[in-house]
Amino acid sequence: MTTAGAATWDDLLDGEELAHVETVPATDARIAPLPEDLHPRLREILPFDGLYEHQRAAWDAAASGEHLILATGTASGKSLAFNLPVLDAIARNPKDRALYLYPTKALAQDQARALGELRAPNVRAAIYDGDTPGERRSQIRRWANLILTNPDMLHVGVLPHHDRWADVLHNLRYIVVDEAHVYRGVFGSHVGNVLRRLRRLAGVYGAEPQLLFASATIANPGELAAALGGVDATVVDRDAAPRAERTIALWNPELLDAELGLRASPLGEASRLMAALTTRGLRTICFAKSRKAAELIHKFTVDRVDSATGKRLAPYRAGYTPIQRREIERRLVEGELLGVSATDALELGIDIGLLDCAISVGFPGTVASLRQQWGRAGRRGHGLAVLIASEDALDQYFMREPAMLLERRVEAAILDHANPRVLDGHVRAAAFEAPVDDADRATLGDEALERAALLPDLKHTKSGYVWAGRDYPAGRFGLRSTTPDTFTVVEAQSGTVLGLVERERAYSTVHEGAIYLHLGESYLVRELDLQARTAVVTPYSGDYYTQAKKDTNTAIEETLRTERRCGLDLSFGRISVTEQVVAYQKKSVRDQSTLETVDLDLPETSFETEAIWYLPERAQLDGLEKMPTLLGTLHAAEHSMIALLPLWAMCDRWDIGGLSTNVHFQTNRPTVFIYDGHAGGVGITERGFNAFEGWVSDTARMLEGCPCNDGCPSCVQSPKCGNLNEMLDKGGALTLLRRLVAASTSAT
Amino acid sequence: MADVRELRLVLTVQDFDGALSFYRDALGLDVEAVWASEGGHVTLLSAGRATLELVDEAHAAEIDRLEVGRRVAGPVRVAFQVPDSGALADTLEGAGATRIAGPVTTPWNDRNVRLEAPDGTQLTLFTPVE
Numbered sequence: 001m002t003t004a005g006a007a008t009w010d011d012l013l014d015g016e017e018l019a020h021v022e023t024v025p026a027t028d029a030r031i032a033p034l035p036e037d038l039h040p041r042l043r044e045i046l047p048f049d050g051l052y053e054h055q056r057a058a059w060d061a062a063a064s065g066e067h068l069i070l071a072t073g074t075a076s077g078k079s080l081a082f083n084l085p086v087l088d089a090i091a092r093n094p095k096d097r098a099l100y101l102y103p104t105k106a107l108a109q110d111q112a113r114a115l116g117e118l119r120a121p122n123v124r125a126a127i128y129d130g131d132t133p134g135e136r137r138s139q140i141r142r143w144a145n146l147i148l149t150n151p152d153m154l155h156v157g158v159l160p161h162h163d164r165w166a167d168v169l170h171n172l173r174y175i176v177v178d179e180a181h182v183y184r185g186v187f188g189s190h191v192g193n194v195l196r197r198l199r200r201l202a203g204v205y206g207a208e209p210q211l212l213f214a215s216a217t218i219a220n221p222g223e224l225a226a227a228l229g230g231v232d233a234t235v236v237d238r239d240a241a242p243r244a245e246r247t248i249a250l251w252n253p254e255l256l257d258a259e260l261g262l263r264a265s266p267l268g269e270a271s272r273l274m275a276a277l278t279t280r281g282l283r284t285i286c287f288a289k290s291r292k293a294a295e296l297i298h299k300f301t302v303d304r305v306d307s308a309t310g311k312r313l314a315p316y317r318a319g320y321t322p323i324q325r326r327e328i329e330r331r332l333v334e335g336e337l338l339g340v341s342a343t344d345a346l347e348l349g350i351d352i353g354l355l356d357c358a359i360s361v362g363f364p365g366t367v368a369s370l371r372q373q374w375g376r377a378g379r380r381g382h383g384l385a386v387l388i389a390s391e392d393a394l395d396q397y398f399m400r401e402p403a404m405l406l407e408r409r410v411e412a413a414i415l416d417h418a419n420p421r422v423l424d425g426h427v428r429a430a431a432f433e434a435p436v437d438d439a440d441r442a443t444l445g446d447e448a449l450e451r452a453a454l455l456p457d458l459k460h461t462k463s464g465y466v467w468a469g470r471d472y473p474a475g476r477f478g479l480r481s482t483t484p485d486t487f488t489v490v491e492a493q494s495g496t497v498l499g500l501v502e503r504e505r506a507y508s509t510v511h512e513g514a515i516y517l518h519l520g521e522s523y524l525v526r527e528l529d530l531q532a533r534t535a536v537v538t539p540y541s542g543d544y545y546t547q548a549k550k551d552t553n554t555a556i557e558e559t560l561r562t563e564r565r566c567g568l569d570l571s572f573g574r575i576s577v578t579e580q581v582v583a584y585q586k587k588s589v590r591d592q593s594t595l596e597t598v599d600l601d602l603p604e605t606s607f608e609t610e611a612i613w614y615l616p617e618r619a620q621l622d623g624l625e626k627m628p629t630l631l632g633t634l635h636a637a638e639h640s641m642i643a644l645l646p647l648w649a650m651c652d653r654w655d656i657g658g659l660s661t662n663v664h665f666q667t668n669r670p671t672v673f674i675y676d677g678h679a680g681g682v683g684i685t686e687r688g689f690n691a692f693e694g695w696v697s698d699t700a701r702m703l704e705g706c707p708c709n710d711g712c713p714s715c716v717q718s719p720k721c722g723n724l725n726e727m728l729d730k731g732g733a734l735t736l737l738r739r740l741v742a743a744s745t746s747a748t
Numbered sequence: 749m750a751d752v753r754e755l756r757l758v759l760t761v762q763d764f765d766g767a768l769s770f771y772r773d774a775l776g777l778d779v780e781a782v783w784a785s786e787g788g789h790v791t792l793l794s795a796g797r798a799t800l801e802l803v804d805e806a807h808a809a810e811i812d813r814l815e816v817g818r819r820v821a822g823p824v825r826v827a828f829q830v831p832d833s834g835a836l837a838d839t840l841e842g843a844g845a846t847r848i849a850g851p852v853t854t855p856w857n858d859r860n861v862r863l864e865a866p867d868g869t870q871l872t873l874f875t876p877v878e
Contacts, residue, residue, distance in 0.1 A: 109778055116768070116782035116791050126781035131794075135753045136780070144781065327839050330773070 009357070009384055012276050013249050017269065019389070020250040020402035030240035032056035035063070039091040041121040042084070053240035055081040062174075062210060067233040069180065069213035071221035074375025076241035079114060079178070082212040086174045087120040090145050094122040097167075098174040099198075099209075100148045101191075103182045105129055108148040111178065115146065129153050141165055151183075151191045152479050154198060159433055160474045162201050169205040175229075180215040181368055183228055184413040184650050189682050190479035192228045192417030193426035197433065199230070200443040204434055216368035218650070220412040227415050227683075230445060245382040248374070248406065252389045252399040261396075261712025262591070266388045267293055270361045271300030273386065278313060278339040279305055282356040282384075283332065287344040287373045289362050291521050292541070294341040297361065301339065309338065316342040344373065356383060362390040363398065366650045367411045393643035393702060394653075396714040400705040404647070410694065414649045414683040418447040421482040421680030427451045428458065428473035437464030482679045487533045489516065492526060498537065504607045504679060507581040508548040508722075510535035511600055514584065515546045530603070544595055549583040550722040554659050554673050556666050557608060565692050567743025570614045572689040575675060577657065578606040585724060592713065610681025612689045613673045620739040621670065624732045627662060630670060632729030634660035636716040637736055638672045639728065641699045643718070645674070648695055649687040654720055656684065693744040700737035703730060755798035757826065761867040764789060766844070770866055774843030775828070775836070795828065815862045815872065816849040825870045833873035837861040845871070853877060 013021050031050040034043060038059075051059070054072050061068045062085035070078050089096045102108040108127055115125045126144040128137065130153060140147060141164060149158070158165055175198065177183070183191040195211070202209050211229045215221055217237065225233035251273070253264035270286055274297065277284045288294040298315040305313070314337055316328050331337040332355070344364045358377035364370050370387065377383035387405075389395035398405040417423065427448050430436050436444065436452050452458055452465040459468040467473060477484050480500060487506040489498045498518045501510055506528070510516050514525045516537055523537035559573040581602045586595040616634075618625075624633045638658040645656055657677045664671040676684050688695055706715040711730035718725065761767040768791060771777050777793035784790070803811070812819045830836050834851045840863055841847055848870075850861035858874040865871055 112779040112782065113772070116779060116789075119784060119789055121784060124781070124783040127779065132780075133754075140781070330842075 008280055008282060009247070009277065012273065013247070017251050017254060018249060019252040019399040020406075021247065022402075022406070023245060023247045024243075026245040027243045029242035032240075035059050037063070038084070039088045039121070041091055042087055045119055051080075051084075052077055054236050054238055055084070055240075057236045057238070058082065058212075059084055061234040061236065062212065065210065067211045067213075067225065067229065067231040069215060069221045069225040069233045069235055071215045071217050071235065071237040072239035073217060073241065073243075074372050076239050078214040079111065081236075082176050082178070082214055083115070083118070083120075085212070086146065086176065087118070087123060089173050090123055091121045094124075094145055095171050096145060096173040097171045098146045098176060099154075099168075099172065100146065100176040100178065101151055101154065102148065103150065103179055103187075105131070105150070107179060108150065112148055128157075130157075138164070141168055151194050155190075155194045155429075155479055156474050159194070159197050159201060160429065160472055162204075162433055166205055169202050170207055172202045172205075172207045172209040175199075175209045175211050177211065177213045177228065180213040180224060180228060181218050181413045181650070184224075184415050185655065185682050185684070186422070186482050186678050187480055188228065188413070188415030189417050189419050189422045189482075190426070192230070192415055193423060194479070195229050196417065196444050196448075197426060197430050200430065200440055201433060203443060215413070216372060217409070218368055218411060218413050219409050224413045224415075227417065230417075230443060244378045246374075246378045247382070247384050249384065249386045250389070250399055250402055250405075251386055252396070255707065258707045259709060259712065260592075261391055261706075261708055261714040261717075263389075263391055266361050266390050267296050268300060269388050270297045270359055271304060273359060273388075274301045274313075274339055274341070275304035277357050277384070279309055281338065283335065283337075284339045284357040284359065285332075285355055285373075285376050286339070286341045286359040286361060287364065288341060289344055289364070290517065291343050293361065294343050298341040301341070312336065312338040314340055316340045344369065354378075356381075357386070358383070359386045359388060361388045363387065363392065363395045365646065365652055367405065367409075368650070370405075391713045392719075393640065393706075393714050393716075394647060396706060397644065397647075397698070397702040401701060404698070410648055410691070411650055412648065412687060414651070414687050416681065416683035416686075418445065419482065419680035419682055420451060422682075423447060423451055424455060425473065425477045427455060428467060428469070428476075431458050431465050432467035432473050435461065435464030435466045440464075482682075485533075487528070487535055489518070489523075489535045489537055491523070492536050492538045498523070501535070502679065503533075504577075504579070504605045505677065506533075506535065507602045507605060508550060508579070508720075510537070511548065511581060511584060511602060513546065513586075513598055513600075514548070515540055515542075515544070543589045544586045545589055546584045546586055547719065547724060548581050548600075548722065549585065549597075549724050550579050550581045552657070552659050552722055553578045554611070554664075554675065556613070561689065565744070566614075566696055566740035568614055568617050568620065568740065570612065570689065570692055572610070572612050572686055574608055574681075575611045575613075575673065576606055576608045577659075577675060578604060579722075580604045607679040609676045609679055610683070610685050611673050611675035612685045612692075613667075613671055615667055615669045615671050616736060616740075620736055620743070624729075624735060628727055629729055629732050630662045631660065632727045633732030633736055634662070634670055634672050635723070636711060636728040636730050636733035637699075638674060639716050639718045639721065640703055640733060640737075641672075641695065642674060643715075644695060644699045644702060645684070645688055647698060648691045649684045651684050653718070693741075696737055696744065697741045700734065700741050703734040703737065706730075755800055757798070759867065759869060763867065767865075767867050770840070770843050770845070774840050774845075801827075814854055815852055815860050820848060820862070821870050825872060827872040827874060830873050830875055833859050833861045833875040836873055837863060840865075840871075840873075 030053045032053045058081040086098045124144045125146040126140045128149045222235045253269045256262045302310040360373045374385035377385040389399045457469045458465040485503045486500040510525050516523045522540045524540035527536045555576050557574045562571040583599045585597050638660045642656050655677045657675050659673045711728045716728045716730045780794045781792040844866040845863040848862040857877045861873045863871045
C-alpha cells in the first residue's frame, strides 16, 4: 500500500467483524479521439479533446442509426454519452426534437442544470411535468427542442393529446431513457407500454426516433432495452472511465447468539466506523434503510466523537426542503461537513460528488443500488466502500460468499409489458390515440393485438380497433400499480397522500394497527376504510414492527412450461392466490420477540399471478416424509429460496410470495409454490424458472453456511411469513436442496 | 381579469455563471428551461407566484426604514417569500451576497432580511410569522 489514504484506515479494517477486504487497483481511462464528424461548435465547448471509449462507442452506434443501451458504472460519463448525439443533431438542425425521460422530478432537474451548463448551440431545453403551468405548456410544445419529462406525464399528458404534439412527434429524433434499470417490475412493465405507444405515434407522424437508454450495471442490458422499448439495442457496457483505487470491506457485526441469529447492532457498528473515519478527517457518507436508522447512526456517531467533529456531522433525509438539501450538499462538497447519514431512498437524487468513504448499512436490495452508494467513495483518490450486514439472509450470504456480491453479475432488471393486467389499459389508451391495426404489431407487439380483439370497449372498424368508450382511458390508471383497485395511504395530520397500495397487498400491509414503512419513515395505520379505500396513518416512532398472519391457498390455472430440472418436475404458469389476513403480531425491533397478537376481521382477496412450482420426487424426500418434518422442510426451502431470488431478479423479497403444502389438491403431491406478489406477474418468477439450477445452488450454499442449527432470521425465517415462521425445518430443507443440486450436476 | 398571464423578471447580469450559482444553487430555484441565442445564454428559473407591488416614494422609504433604518433601495427591489428568511440569508451570504440589514420583524408580521446579490440586485427575503 503506498497511498496515504490506505494508511489512514488500514488499522480500522481488522478484527472478527471483517468478513472480507480487498483492494481494487486504480484503472486508467481508455480514451478514444473525438469523432471527426462532431459539430465544430460542440467540439469547442467540450472541455477535453477525447472521449472515454464507451462514450465513443455510444456515439458510433447512434451515428449509424442504432438504438443503444449504455450500462456502465456510476460517474462514468453516461450523460455525456447520450447527450452528444442529441446535441449534435440539434446543433445541425434546431427543428430536431428529443424527449428525455426521468423517473423523478429531481433527476430531471439535475439533467436540466447539466444541460444548461453545457451551453450547446441551438438547444432550447425545458422541463414539462405536472408543475408546468398551462400557458407554458403550449409554448414548450412549439418551441423547445429538448423536453425533459417523466413517464407518467407522457402517459396522461402527452400521448392522449398527440394532435397538440404533432410537431414534436413529427420531428422526434431521439428518446432518451435515463436510469433505465429503475423501470422494472410493475412500473417498468407500464413504462414498456408507454414507450411502445410513443414509438407508434411517432410513426403515425412520420418519425422513427432512436432510443438511447442509460442504466446501472446489470446482467441483462440488451434484454432490458428490448423489454422496455421493444427494440434491438446495441449494448455498450465496457466501462472505460478511470477509477481510483478502492478498498472494499464487508463487515459483519459480531454474532451474539448463533441459534437466534442475533448479531450486534449494525447501527452501532456503523457509528463506530463513522466516528473513527470522520475523526481522521475523512469525508464519509453512511446510507441506512430508514430515517430512524440514519438518525440513530448520526446520534451514536456524535456521542463517540469530540464536539468539534460532532458539529461537522449531519443527518440527511427526505423531509428536507430543496434549499436545506442543497445547503448540506454544499457544506459536504466544500469540506465543512465531514459526515452525513442518509436514508438510501436518497441515493439517486443526492448531489455530493466525491467523498472518501461510503458505508452502506444493510444490503440496499440490489447490487446496482449498492454500487451506486459505493460509487460515492474515492472518486478523488483512494476510497473506502463498506457494507455492514444486517441479519437478513441475503446480507449474511454475501458475508460468507463475497464473490457472489463482488464478482458475479447475475442480477437482472425484469419486467413484462405483456402482463394482461398492465397491457389492457395501454391497449385501450392506444386505441383512443389512433386506431390499432395489424401494422402496429411492430411497435405495440403481438400481444397488444390479441388483447385488442378481446376487449369489449374497443370496436373493430375498417381502420382498426377504435375506442368505443366515453371517457379517456389513459386517465383511468397510473403507472405504479397493476390495478386501479388500490387503497390510498393518507397521513392524517397533513392530509398528504403517501402512496397507493394494491388491494391484494393492502390487507397485509396497511391493516389497522400495522406499522407502514414509506421512504424510510415509519407510520402507524389508525384506520383502514374498506369503503373509501383509504388507510389513515400517523407518524410512528415506537420500537415494534408488525407482521401479518394470513391463510393462503393457491390453485393452478394454466401450466405454461414444465421441464425436468434438478431431477424433478418444475413448472411455470399462472395460478390464482386466495389470501385472508386473520391476525397480526407486534414484534420488538430490538430482539424480534412477539409482544402481542391481535385478531383481524378482513375479507378474503384473490388474484391471478405467475408462479413456479416444483414437486420433489419421493427419493429426494427420503427420510423427510413424516409430518411435521415434511411440511417444515418444504416451508423452509420455500422461504430460503424466496430470500435469494432478489439476487437473480432485481426485486424485493416483499414482491414474492410462497406456499408449501405436503399435498396440493391438484398435483396430489408435496408441492412448493413461489409466486409473483403483483397481480398478473411481471416476469420475476419466470427469471427464477430460467435460472433454477443456479438459484437452488445459491440457496443450498446459503443454508449450509449459516451458523445456526435450527433456523434463524439469517436463513429460513422470513420477515413476512404468513404463518409467523412456524413449522420450519432447516436441516430438512438443506438435505432436499442438496439433492436437487446433485441431480442438476449429474443430469445429462 | 387582465390578459397578463405571467410576470417575468428579467435580470441582465455581467457574471452569468456567478448569477446561476447564486439564484439557482444557493437560493435553490428550480430550472424551468435553458436556451441560447447567438453567443448568449438564458436560464429560466421558477420562483413561485409572481406579483407586481407598486409603492409610492413614502412607502418605499418606510420599508427601507423598517428593514434597514435608512433609504437604500433603488426603483426595483426583488422580494422572495421563503420558509426561513434568517437561515437562507446566512446561506446567501456564504454564496456571495452582502447583508444590508435584518432579520427584522415588520409591523405586518413578516420576518425580513435585506441583501444585495452579487449581481447588484437588492433582495428582500421575507417569511410570514405564524
